[in-house]
Amino acid sequence: MKMFNKVVIFGTGLIGGSMGFALKRKGLARQIIGFSRQKKNAELARRMGAIDRTAASLDQVQDADLVILAAPVEAIINIAPELAKRLKKGCLVIDVASTKEKIVSRLNKLIPDFVGCHPLAGSEKKGISNAQMDIFTDSICIITPVSGTGKSALKKARSLWKKLGAHILLMPAARHDRILAFTSHLPHTVAFSLIGSIPDKFLKISSGGLADTTRIAGSDEILWSQIFLSNRKNLLSSISSFQKKLAAFKSALANKNRKRLIKILAAARKKRGHLG
């Protein structure tokens, strides 16, 4: 018997599509239905084999036993009330969004078997054409249960991510958002601002350093504006921390303070080494 009989994926993009591929390859689902605001994306996902069928209406979730919400933050929050009405008892609902506090606080009230998840497996690329079945292998998946989260739903969610090859971390949604503000949303902010500050005509006179540092500035603006706005306070304070570090560097440079400059760079290099 498969782990899930009927799976519905909302949002057949990079993550949703990759989950479809992975569920199929691992034999975890009997049938996968895909839903996308842009019909042609779901159709492409079907032709590529990430899903078995596309869905025209929300009613498809009525007999699902797993619903995966892989749309941008705000779309997930908007769809939740209509979704909640249609679910059968015991259906596991997970999301894969990059910020968790808003989604978890809304959805856990509406859907007891909702489990907030964030697989750290995205990239600047988007869409089903970049989906891959193995992006979760050896990735980190953060799960953010609340006190009201159904025990068996949480157990099933953990088992699912484990089967997809992810290393699971459990933490409160608020802590997730505080951490990711530093380790994901700040780097995106910095990359967008960095590429924005370079005069167009200078761009090509560069090498791998600029390319790597700004790779994630190729990310989708709708998705990322929603991530930034949904984690606004945390991101504002991580930006302030970064601004202080940058100002300290700038002042050491302005004052020709070589000792201080070397100390800043050495500490940064050492810290970067811990990242692997």
Added chain:
Amino acid sequence: MKMFNKVVIFGTGLIGGSMGFALKRKGLARQIIGFSRQKKNAELARRMGAIDRTAASLDQVQDADLVILAAPVEAIINIAPELAKRLKKGCLVIDVASTKEKIVSRLNKLIPDFVGCHPLAGSEKKGISNAQMDIFTDSICIITPVSGTGKSALKKARSLWKKLGAHILLMPAARHDRILAFTSHLPHTVAFSLIGSIPDKFLKISSGGLADTTRIAGSDEILWSQIFLSNRKNLLSSISSFQKKLAAFKSALANKNRKRLIKILAAARKKRGHLG
């Protein structure tokens, strides 16, 4: 006949060592002598085959017909007067440092056959153990001649880089330093500051975005403090440009100005696309 009879490389690190390998592989030098402040580095370069012999003294340059200065900016400037005294007429001298104005203004006075060069082929890795013969293939090499640069020296330098597979750009040293302040020194500054601003305990809860954005923060602090200090004014103004862009982003976020945020991100994504 080889293009060069005797080549002396000062600094057998990533770039110096890679040049040794490339000169040998392409059959451009009969004999390559390597010189390093740390004797064991030159010795390792010899054992790895990047050079034929190590040198104990500067006198080795007396019958050289190519001298490659591949040490940090300040070491190159410091060695120049003693070097100039020993060169035979017609010996081509090139450097490979990341900033050009200071080096070119000092060395071109002392050595008419000096040609300032900057192959955009470095990385955060350092040392002979990371040297590779093909790092110049399809890279950009910026050459910064002055009015007094010997014509045949310039011609030879261009021919050398072309043979190493580089695409050559000629420009004044001042323009080089203004451009690289944006496309290389600023990204390094940002990467060092970004990793510095992230709380240690959060580091591991991250994915490829943080890793890529901070890769060049693994760069050597002595080399980079010299690069930053030797291009101080240009870098200070590129940092200011970046700070303005970041402040604009932060203010749009603080004000929940979604439209403005999307506009900033979309412009950045589009610009990043031009980088390839």
